[in-house]
Amino acid sequence: MTAEQVKQDVAATFMKALGSKDWSLLRDLLTEDVTWTLPGDNRISGTVAGPDGVAERVELISSFGVHFALLHVLVSRDNVALNLHNTATRDDAVLDEHLATVFTLRDGKVARIETFLSDVDGMNRFFA
Known part of the structure; x- marks a missing residue:
């Protein structure tokens, strides 16, 4: 598999895990020392660590009935x-x-996640 295919596969697998709420599939995509940082000051903000921390955060976000619409997959060199x-x-x-x-x-696995938002205040109100 080429580097470009790996990136596309990671993106597709992450979206599949979200859509199917398959937290085991999500965990398989992550390194053991993965971290995920979200801005804001609410229930889902801050940094979580490890596959379980990431899966628990995604599960919490999903529990609020969030619809995730993928607009674009963007790739850098790495x-x-x-x-x-x-x-x-x-x-x-x-x-x-x-x-x-x-x-x-x-x-080929996700070692770090950082999320950038358009409306941190809106996220804070929604996930308060």
Whole structure:
């Protein structure tokens, strides 16, 4: 598999795990020392570590009924990013954000995740 195929496969597998809520598939995509950092000040903000931490965060986000729409897969020389549009409604809170989730890869697995958001205040209100 070429480096470009690996990046595309990582992106596709991550989206498949989200869509099917297959947290085991997600864990298989991650290194043992993976970290994921999200901005903001709410239930899903900060840095989590390890495959279980990442899977628990994704499961929590999914539990809020978030719809993940993949807009673009972006690649650099060594890494890959997902450009997403996430939406959800809960009681009187609305989530409507664009984001880039950047995966730093090591040996074909995700070693670091950093998410960049268009509306941190909106995310804070939704996940308060």
